Amino acid sequence: MSADLHRVVLTGENPFIRLSASPDGDVTTNASFWRIIFSPAGPGHVLYMKSELTENKMRIYSDNIAMARWLQETVQGMLNAETADTSIPVTDAEFSKYGDFRDSWTERLESYDEEIELTWYNPGDPLLIHTEPGADGRAYGVCTVLVPMAGARLTRNGVEASGSPWPNERDGRPFSTCALAFSESWTEKR
Numbered sequence: 185m186s187a188d189l190h191r192v193v194l195t196g197e198n199p200f201i202r203l204s205a206s207p208d209g210d211v212t213t214n215a216s217f218w219r220i221i222f223s224p225a226g227p228g229h230v231l232y233m234k235s236e237l238t239e240n241k242m243r244i245y246s247d248n249i250a251m252a253r254w255l256q257e258t259v260q261g262m263l264n265a266e267t268a269d270t271s272i273p274v275t276d277a278e279f280s281k282y283g284d285f286r287d288s289w290t291e292r293l294e295s296y297d298e299e300i301e302l303t304w305y306n307p308g309d310p311l312l313i314h315t316e317p318g319a320d321g322r323a324y325g326v327c328t329v330l331v332p333m334a335g336a337r338l339t340r341n342g343v344e345a346s347g348s349p350w351p352n353e354r355d356g357r358p359f360s361t362c363a364l365a366f367s368e369s370w371t372e373k374r
Contacts, residue, residue, distance in 0.1 A: 190317055190325060190371035194259065196220040196227075198328070198368050199291065201302055201336045202361040203235075203347030211361075212236055212347040213338055215302055216264065217291050218255060219279075225254035229279040231293060231300065232260060232267045237340040242266055245277040245293050245300070259324050259370050285331060285364055300340050304333035308358055317373045328368035330354070336362035 196219050203213040213235035220227050228248025234240060244267075246252035252274050255261070261268030275295045283289040288305035310331045317325040332354075338345040349362035 188327070188371060189374065191374050192222075193324065193370050193372055194220055194223040194255075195369045196222070198365040199289070199302070199304065200363060200365065201304070201338050201349070203336070203338070203345055203349060204361070205347050207350040207352075209347075213345040214264070215338055216260060216267070217302055218260070219281075219291075220248075220251055220255075223251055223254060225251040227251070229277075229293070230255060230260075230274075231277075231291075231302075232264070233300070233338075234266070235338065235340070235345050237338070237343060237345050242269070242272050244272050244274045245295060245298075246274050247277060247279060249274045249276075262323060285366070288335075289333075289364055298341060300338070302336070302338050304336045304362055304364055306334035307364070308332040308334065308360065311354060311357055311359070313354075317371055323372060325371040326368065327371075329366050330359075331364040331366065332358065332360035333362045333364060334360055 201215040215233040218230045228251045230246040230252040234242045277293040277295040280292045290303045292301045314327045315325045336349045
């Protein structure tokens with residue numbers, strides 16, 4: 185066993201929901217949730233979300249604005265260029281979770297006038313993914329456990345987003361457009 189030689193820039197969780205009307209259709213809801221345990225900007229939670237529920241505008245909710253901005257400038261901005269725009273306002277929110285990933289898992293946030301719930305259910309077999317910084321032209325590498333979820337829903341103030349998760353493959357294994365990403369650590373070259 186040997187240590188990874190790259191610099192660890194964050195550790196946490198990054199479950200996501202991508203819904204569409206059909207398997208090849210445009211994504212109608214794209215939600216990237218983070219629970220950060222360790223980062224240069226400290227711990228916290230953040231949700232980057234674009235949906236018909238937000239009038240197709242990117243919204244950001246967090247309990248640590250410095251961490252949310254740091255993620256935009258680094259890993260999250262690399263994963264989705266639309267989230268890299270630091271002029272997007274950040275709404276202050278409180279976060280909670282409940283459930284058991286073996287059945288269903290819910291992340292919940294409350295802001296001044298909004299309540300959002302992201303729920304994943306019907307899990308598949310977990311995958312362990314490990315990529316090096318520089319792979320596929322990405323500045324960051326990742327080691328994560330991904331649990332594909334056949335079912336997912338997102339609600340904002342009690343209204344459910346349209347669309348569905350869809351099955352797909354990742355490295356020849358069954359996957360989904362929605363997944364829980366636990367034990368996630370991102371690295372960069374030293």
